[in-house]
Amino acid sequence: MDGAMYREILANNLLPSVRALKMGRGWVFQHDNDPKHTARATMEWLRKKHLKVLEWPSQSPDLNPIENLWRELKVRIAQRQPRNLKDLEKVGHGSRTNRRFNPSKRTPRRAAAKKKGAAADQKTSAKAALVHTCPVCRTQMPDPKTFKQHFESKHPKSPMPPELVDVEA
Numbered sequence: 311m312d313g314a315m316y317r318e319i320l321a322n323n324l325l326p327s328v329r330a331l332k333m334g335r336g337w338v339f340q341h342d343n344d345p346k347h348t349a350r351a352t353m354e355w356l357r358k359k360h361l362k363v364l365e366w367p368s369q370s371p372d373l374n375p376i377e378n379l380w381r382e383l384k385v386r387i388a389q390r391q392p393r394n395l396k397d398l399e400k401v402g403h404g405s406r407t408n409r410r411f412n413p414s415k416r417t418p419r420r421a422a423a424k425k426k427g428a429a430a431d432q433k434t435s436a437k438a439a440l441v442h443t444c445p446v447c448r449t450q451m452p453d454p455k456t457f458k459q460h461f462e463s464k465h466p467k468s469p470m471p472p473e474l475v476d477v478e479a
């Protein structure tokens with residue numbers, strides 16, 4: 311956006327808004343010191359329209375109340391995870407029917423990451439359960455009972471591994 315575009319936005323929106331809100335003349339316009347705000351032509355435009363502008367310290371965007379709104383907008387858009395311009399347009403068009411903003415709600419990406427983590431955990435525990443390896447044929451088995459049954463049927467002539475002697479098959 312440049313100064314000309316900014317002035318056009320002001321022209322099309324600022325005074326109509328002031329009228330719509332019935333603010334009269336007892337108001338002061340506030341914007342920060344962004345170059346398009348402080349451009350000579352913009353300052354001249356504001357002066358011609360007899361608009362009072364609040365003096366604003368430099369480099370202090372956080373003091374600008376609109377920044378809180380921009381942040382809220384960014385958070386809500388990020389929750390919808392648009393991947394391209396088309397997605398972004400959908401987010402914009404769907405915004406009126408959006409569910410209420412709920413910061414405690416997990417985003418889909420985090421939920422997916424958690425799901426992935428759970429799947430990995432399952433895989434790990436499944437692997438951990440396969441701790442019984444037959445010393446003869448290297449088959450892995452989930453529990454000692456299965457192991458003993460395996461050993462007795464497959465390797466009846468081999469000496470029983472000591473950890474299987476007391477297992478009830």
Ligand SMILES: [Zn+2]
Nearest residue numbers: 444446447464
């Ligand atoms: Zn075996």
